Each structure stands twice: as structure tokens, then as C-alpha cells.
Amino acid sequence: MLNILRQISLVKTALIRLLVLALGVQLFSACSSVPDSVLATMAGDTIRVPAYEEMFLRTRMTAPVDLGEKQQFLNTFTDYRLKLLEASAQGLDRDEAFQQEVQQYRDQLALTFLYDNELVEPGVRTLYDRRLEEVKLQHLVVKWVKFADDSIDTLTTRRKAEDMFEMVKTSPLPFDTLIMRFSDDASKERTTGELGWFIAGSSFPQLDDMMYSIEPGEYAPQLLRTVFGYHIFKLLDRKPARQRLRPAHILYRLDLNNPNDTTAGYAHLSLVLDSLKRGLATFEELALHNSQDSTSAASGGDLGWMTRGINLEPRFETALFNLEVGEVSNIIRTAFGMHIIKVLDEEPPLPYEQQRDDLRRIYRNERFAMDYLNFVYDKREEYQLRINDNVANQIMAAVDTTITTSTPGWHKTLPQEVLDAYLLRTTLGPVSVRDVVEAIRTEPTAQMRRLTRINIDTLALLVADEAIALDQTAGYEQKYPMFARLLKEYRESTLISNLEQKEIWDKVEASDTELKPYWEQHKEKYRFPPRVKFAEIFTYNEKQARQYLDSIANGADFQYIAARYTQRPGLYSTEGAWEYLPVDENELAKKAAKMRVGEISMPISFQGGFSVIKVLDQQLSRTKTFEEARSELIAAYNQDRGNARREAWMQALRTKHALVSYPEHLEHTFVPVKDGGEEK
Known part of the structure; x- marks a missing residue:
């Protein structure tokens, strides 16, 4: 009996030990398990789900489509973080x-x-x-007063304009009357100074500031100076802006080389307009058969939606936005030709975004x-910027004023005490002459400046302005x-x-000894396609191109004319000759490929002008020589070697920084958010 009790006691002890051991194993396992939010660990870094998802969306723009894409990006992201660790370990960040x-x-x-x-x-x-509003303006012009030599007397003009402004503000006479009596605007008899409707962003910024700050009937608070003189503005009216219209047009393109074409165009469009007014055809039918805008003619002249002030020809825009929906304009002349315009529809302004x-x-x-x-200017005042005139004068006394800031060593004549002196001061502290000299050396906009006092001041201010801005x-x-x-x-x-x-790249520099066997192995990859070489005479005038052809037919040398008259920049020195081009490179190459060597073409419409070409050479496709392929070979060879070296190097980094990945945790990335039990 005693033995049985002893055996039971031993069994209980063993069971307790087993339970304790099992519990310990379980606790150890729980303590050592990696959270689902961890995707990779390495010495000194951990990649977690939120960082992974953020980087994925920033670089790929959309969520992954499958687990394979997730795994591929995890590999890329861990390599990225490993490289950062290695760069830090090597002290590159210092x-x-x-x-x-x-x-x-x-x-x-x-x-x-x-x-x-x-x-x-x-x-x-x-x-x-x-x-959101447009304004209607009227103005009185005081044109520039000139001296006997035709130069502008700015002071007299300004005083005259200021006197006129005071009179306008105090006179009991209507502004219309004052305009007719005193304005120097040549069109006042027809317009009484009225300028029509304007929208912000279509004129002078200063005018916008003034006219959108006053009420109808009020004068602008200041004179506006322009190339025509000084203007006194009055706001006549304001109304909700028309910004979005859908126009159609009938276009007659003008031949600018034919002075009679304007008359012909006006006569043609007058007949079109007359047919429309008499109801003989609709606008759409007339556009289809008469408009020379091939893009819109097929759709009845419809140009689609247009926004005021956005890529519109100014005269076209002015005429368009003075029409109501369904209204047809008179004949309008623009940079593109002559138009008849109709407004098909209108919609409210688009939202800000x-x-x-x-x-x-x-x-x-x-x-x-x-x-x-x-x-x-405001910041200069706020930071109390002041230039040291004494030091600026010392600079001017020490430098050669016949050279520029790009002349090597221009500053070496400056004495040490001048270099150390402060040229200007702000609340941030002084700026020495040495600081300005160094800024001039490194700042592209400071180059090729004559060493004058005004330029020295300007360059010093540039240095101070940047320091002030950076302080902000x-x-x-x-x-x-x-x-x-x-x-x-x-x-x-x-x-x-x-x-x-x-x-990688510093260790894969290729020598000719290594490149030549590589070229022998891969040289069929390096081939010239069929190519052509030609010379060109380019002009914007077809008539002129034909005159050049006549001269060549009468014995003139093609390349002499090309060198002297071609209007294509960069081809004067080559006598019009292009480099060898693949036969399908552009329209000229395609044309040259169909011609014989030495043959000269008729004028070809190309890039907004007309080209006459002479074929100089034609080559069939061939393998490039080693020298011809050298730059491509170096790039390809280095890329191949670099890729191989990168993989071995990355594997070493994974070992060095103890990378451990947990791809099984990728299932916890990009988990759809559930709302009411439904996945979004």
C-alpha cells in the first residue's frame, strides 16, 4: 500500500513538472512571437505595416492587386532600408x-x-x-510729353497727370465731358473713353487692385502708368462674370504673303454672313462647307468649352464674351485669320479646385x-536692411570697372580689410564683402555683371534678400x-x-580589354537602322522656297544658298546639312529615303514652314563598329556587371544587418475597412 502511495506521489510530481514545463514553453513562445504588424526586422530598424502601406501608396499610387505584388514591394522596401543602415554605418550621412x-x-x-x-x-x-465679377471701365489718358529730341519728359508728364487727376476729382463736369476735352486717347470720339468689360487677370495687376476695391461711379485712387502715358480710371459698372462659353466659328485663314487675301476673305465671309441672315442655311451647315478650320468644321464649327483668360487669342476673346447665347458676331480679325463667331451655350464658373x-x-x-x-521690399524694411555706402565706395575704388563678375580673379584687388568689412547689415547681422564675393561666385544670375556701383548694391541685396527669406x-x-x-x-x-x-559603379569601370570580347558577343544588338543624310533650305514662305529652287536650277550651289539663307537655327555652319537620321525619323527623312542621292525636292510643308532638301547620302542598316558602339557598350556592360555586383552586395548586407522578413504577415496589409459588416 505504501509503495502504491509513493508511486502516486511520484506521478503527481512528474505531472506537476510537466505542467510547469509546458506553461514555461507556452509563456516563452508567447513572449518571443513577432506581432502581426511587423513585416521585417534588421539591426537597428523595424518595418511595420503602417510604414509599408504608406510607402507603397506613395510610390505605386494604388493598392496592390495580389500577394505577389505585396511580396515584391516588401523586398524592395527592405533593401531600401538596409542601404540606409549601411550608409549610416559607413558615415556617409556625416x-x-x-x-x-x-x-x-x-x-x-x-x-x-x-x-x-x-x-x-x-x-x-x-x-x-x-x-466672379467683371468690371466696366472708362479712362482719360495723359500721353507722354516729349522733349525736342523725342525723348520722354517723365517729370512734366507726371505733374500734368496729377493736375488733371485733381481737376477730375473736383470738377462738377461729367467724366465724359472731361474725356472729350482733355484726354489724349485717339479713339475717344468713338468710345468716349469706355474700355468695355474686364475680368481680373486680363490687364495690369495694379488696375485689378484698384478697380476691385471701389464701387461703380468711383475713380481709381491712383494714376496708372503705362507705355502710353498716365491713365485716370473710373469704374462704370460691375456684374457677375461670364467665364465659360461654348463657341462655334467659321474661319477664313489669311495668306499673309498675299495683300489681296484680306479683301477676298472679307468678301467671302460677308457672303456667308448674308446667307445666314437670310436663312438660306444654318450656322452649322455654313461652317461645314466654308470653315478652313478642319478640326471644328466637321462638327459645325463647335470649339468646345472655353474659359475666359485661358489660352484665348485676345481679339477672339473680346468678341466672344460680348455675345449672348445664340448671337452671331460680325466678321472678326485675329492672329489666326478672319472669323464669324456664334455662342452655342454658357455655364457658370467652375469651382475653385x-x-x-x-x-x-x-x-x-x-x-x-x-x-x-x-x-x-516689405521684408527689407522689417529686417532694417542698410547698405554700408563707405564700404561700397571702397570696393569701387579697388576693382577694375571695365571687367565683369565673370572675369577670373576680379575680386583679388580687394584689400583684406575691405573683404572683412560689412557691406550691409540687417537684424540678422552683418553681411561681409567676402560673403557677397562668394555668393557672386556661385550664383548663376550674378554672372556677366559689370562692376558698377549699382550692380554691387544689387548683388549685395540679392544675398541679403535670400538670407531674410530663409529666416522666414x-x-x-x-x-x-x-x-x-x-x-x-x-x-x-x-x-x-x-x-x-x-x-557598385565605382568598382565596375570597364576597360577596352573587357569591352571588346563583350562587343564581339553582343555586336548584333548594336546596329544602325537604314539612315539618310540631307541638306535643307528652310523658310517660312513657300514663294521664297520656290525662288531658291529657281536659283539652283539656274546654276546656284544648293549648299551655298542653304548656308546663307536657311532659317533653321544651327544649320548655317553646316551649310544646311543634318546629321544622319533614321529613315522614319521625320517627314524630311521619309522623303529623302525615297529620293536618289543628289536629288533635290520641291518645297515640303514642315514644322510651320517650307523645306527644300538635297539628298547627300543613304546608308543601309549595318552593325556599328566598336568605336561607334562604345558609349552604348560601356553603359550595357557596366549595367550587367553592376546588376551582378548589386545582388551579391545586397545579400551581404542582409547578412550583416541580420535581416529577418515575415512575408506571412503581409496578409495583414491593406485589409479592407469594414462598415456594418460589409467590406468597403
């Missing part, structure tokens, strides 16, 4: 040249963000808001320069997440590029 490059990129990126957020975005929004890109182009073309200068960008890494991300991506991609250059 390299001075690398840090300078990243700093330069940071500064340029920061300035882009600064001007975009401080000027462009607010300016574009203001432009959009203003363009749909207009944003077009408005940004308008803003940058029409207004950015003025807003930028105003921004710069302090903290952008925290303020703008996109800025921080772009800077991080540039830094990482540059590190990896430098690392690969060092570990």
Missing part, C-alpha cells in the same frame, strides 16, 4: 559634401514653399474671388513678379509635413545614390 548638398536642397525647397504659401496660394484665391491650375498659371504670368517685389522658413520641418517628407526623401535617396556609386 560627409561634409553630402550635408552641404542637402542643405542647399533644403534652402531651395524652403523658398519654394515660402513663396507658394505667402504669395501664390493667397494670390490665386484672391484672383478666383475677383473673377477645378480652376486652380489655370489660375496659378495666370497669377505667375501676370502678377507674381509684382507681388514678389512688394514682399521683398525656420521651423518649416514642423510646420509643413509635406516639406519634412520631401526633405527626408531627398536626403535618403541621395545617401543611397552615394552609397551605390561607391560600392
Whole structure:
């Protein structure tokens, strides 16, 4: 009995030990298991699902279609992170040249963000808001007063305009009367100074600022200076803007070389207009049979939707937006020819987001320069910028004023004490002459400047303006997440590029000894296609092209005429000769391929003009020689060797940095979000 109890006790002890052991194993297993959110680990780094998904969407733009695509990207992403670890391990991120490059990129990126957020975005929004209305203007012109030598007397003109402005503001007479009495506008008898309807972004920025800040019946608060003189503006009316119209037109293209074609075009379109007014045909029928715009004629002249101020010929736009829906214009002359226009339909302005890109182009073309200068001037005052005139004069006394900033060593005549002196000062501190000299050396816009006092001041201000602007960008890494991300991506991609250059490309330089066997093995891949060589005489006038042909027929040398008269830039020195081209490269090559060597063509319509060509040589397809294929061979050979070296190198990095991947966890990436039990 005692033995039985002892055996039971031993069994219980063993069971307890087994339970403890099992529990320990279970606890150890639970503690050592990798979370589903981890996709890869390496020494000093971990790739988790959120980072993987973010990078995937940023680089691939759309979610993966299958597990294979997920796995492929995981491999790419782990290699990317391994390279960053290796670059850091090698100290490439501490390299001075690398840090300078990243700093330069940071500064340029920061300035882009600064001007975009401080000027462009607010300016574009203001432009959009203003363009919801259009304004009707009237003006009185004070033209430039001139001296006896026909130069402009700006001071007298300004005083005359200011006196006129004071009289206009205080006179009891109507503005119409004052215009007829005093305006120097040659068209006042016909227009009484009325300029019609305008929309923001279609005229001077200063005019927009004034006319959208006053009410109908009021005068602009300031004179506007233009090439014609000074203008006094009055706002006559404002109304909701018409921005989107769908026009149709009937076009007669004018032959600018035929002075009688304008008369013929007007007569032809007059008959078309008369047929329309008499109801003999519809606009669509007349466009189909009479319009020389082949693109729109087949659809009854329909040009599709057009937005005011966006890529429209000015005279066409003015005529178009003065028509109501269904109304037909008189004959309009534009840069494209003569038109009859009809408005088919109209729609409200597009929302801001749909207009944003077009408005940004308008803003940058029409207004950015003025807003930028105003921004710069304001910041100079805010930062109390002052130029040291004494030091600027010392510079002028020491340099050779007959040379430019691009002349080597132009600054070497500057004494040490002048180089160390401050040329200007702001609240950020002084800027020395040495700082300005270094900026001139590295700044492309500072080259080829004569060493005059005004240029020295201008270059010093450029240095100060950039320093002030960069001071405005302090903290952008925290303020703008996109800025921080772009800077991080540039830094990482540059590190990896430098690392690969060092570990791969610097070690696969090919010699001729290695290249020639490679060429022998692959030379059939390096072939010239059938090629042709020709000389060309190019002109924008077909009549002139035929005159050149007549001269050649009467004994003139083709290439002499080409060297002297061709209007294609870059071909004067080659006597009109092009390099060898594949026979299907362009229309001239195709034509030359069908001709005989030495044969001369009739005029060929090409690239907006007319070409006469002479075939100089024709070659059948052939294998390139070693020298002809050298550059391609080097690229291909280095690529092959580089790829092989990269794979071996990457395998070494995976071992060195203890990479462990968990592809089974990819099923936890891009999991559809469930809403009410349904997958989205």
C-alpha cells in the first residue's frame, strides 16, 4: 500500500513538472512571437505595416492587386532600408559634401514653399474671388510729353497727370465731358473713353487692385502708368462674370504673303454672313462647307468649352464674351485669320479646385513678379536692411570697372580689410564683402555683371534678400509635413545614390580589354537602322522656297544658298546639312529615303514652314563598329556587371544587418475597412 502511495506521489510530481514545463514553453513562445504588424526586422530598424502601406501608396499610387505584388514591394522596401543602415554605418550621412548638398536642397525647397504659401496660394484665391465679377471701365489718358529730341519728359508728364487727376476729382463736369476735352486717347470720339468689360487677370495687376476695391461711379485712387502715358480710371459698372462659353466659328485663314487675301476673305465671309441672315442655311451647315478650320468644321464649327483668360487669342476673346447665347458676331480679325463667331451655350464658373491650375498659371504670368517685389521690399524694411555706402565706395575704388563678375580673379584687388568689412547689415547681422564675393561666385544670375556701383548694391541685396527669406522658413520641418517628407526623401535617396556609386559603379569601370570580347558577343544588338543624310533650305514662305529652287536650277550651289539663307537655327555652319537620321525619323527623312542621292525636292510643308532638301547620302542598316558602339557598350556592360555586383552586395548586407522578413504577415496589409459588416 505504501509503495502504491509513493508511486502516486511520484506521478503527481512528474505531472506537476510537466505542467510547469509546458506553461514555461507556452509563456516563452508567447513572449518571443513577432506581432502581426511587423513585416521585417534588421539591426537597428523595424518595418511595420503602417510604414509599408504608406510607402507603397506613395510610390505605386494604388493598392496592390495580389500577394505577389505585396511580396515584391516588401523586398524592395527592405533593401531600401538596409542601404540606409549601411550608409549610416559607413558615415556617409556625416560627409561634409553630402550635408552641404542637402542643405542647399533644403534652402531651395524652403523658398519654394515660402513663396507658394505667402504669395501664390493667397494670390490665386484672391484672383478666383475677383473673377466672379467683371468690371466696366472708362479712362482719360495723359500721353507722354516729349522733349525736342523725342525723348520722354517723365517729370512734366507726371505733374500734368496729377493736375488733371485733381481737376477730375473736383470738377462738377461729367467724366465724359472731361474725356472729350482733355484726354489724349485717339479713339475717344468713338468710345468716349469706355474700355468695355474686364475680368481680373486680363490687364495690369495694379488696375485689378484698384478697380476691385471701389464701387461703380468711383475713380481709381491712383494714376496708372503705362507705355502710353498716365491713365485716370473710373469704374462704370460691375456684374457677375461670364467665364465659360461654348463657341462655334467659321474661319477664313489669311495668306499673309498675299495683300489681296484680306479683301477676298472679307468678301467671302460677308457672303456667308448674308446667307445666314437670310436663312438660306444654318450656322452649322455654313461652317461645314466654308470653315478652313478642319478640326471644328466637321462638327459645325463647335470649339468646345472655353474659359475666359485661358489660352484665348485676345481679339477672339473680346468678341466672344460680348455675345449672348445664340448671337452671331460680325466678321472678326485675329492672329489666326478672319472669323464669324456664334455662342452655342454658357455655364457658370467652375469651382475653385477645378480652376486652380489655370489660375496659378495666370497669377505667375501676370502678377507674381509684382507681388514678389512688394514682399521683398516689405521684408527689407522689417529686417532694417542698410547698405554700408563707405564700404561700397571702397570696393569701387579697388576693382577694375571695365571687367565683369565673370572675369577670373576680379575680386583679388580687394584689400583684406575691405573683404572683412560689412557691406550691409540687417537684424540678422552683418553681411561681409567676402560673403557677397562668394555668393557672386556661385550664383548663376550674378554672372556677366559689370562692376558698377549699382550692380554691387544689387548683388549685395540679392544675398541679403535670400538670407531674410530663409529666416522666414525656420521651423518649416514642423510646420509643413509635406516639406519634412520631401526633405527626408531627398536626403535618403541621395545617401543611397552615394552609397551605390561607391560600392557598385565605382568598382565596375570597364576597360577596352573587357569591352571588346563583350562587343564581339553582343555586336548584333548594336546596329544602325537604314539612315539618310540631307541638306535643307528652310523658310517660312513657300514663294521664297520656290525662288531658291529657281536659283539652283539656274546654276546656284544648293549648299551655298542653304548656308546663307536657311532659317533653321544651327544649320548655317553646316551649310544646311543634318546629321544622319533614321529613315522614319521625320517627314524630311521619309522623303529623302525615297529620293536618289543628289536629288533635290520641291518645297515640303514642315514644322510651320517650307523645306527644300538635297539628298547627300543613304546608308543601309549595318552593325556599328566598336568605336561607334562604345558609349552604348560601356553603359550595357557596366549595367550587367553592376546588376551582378548589386545582388551579391545586397545579400551581404542582409547578412550583416541580420535581416529577418515575415512575408506571412503581409496578409495583414491593406485589409479592407469594414462598415456594418460589409467590406468597403
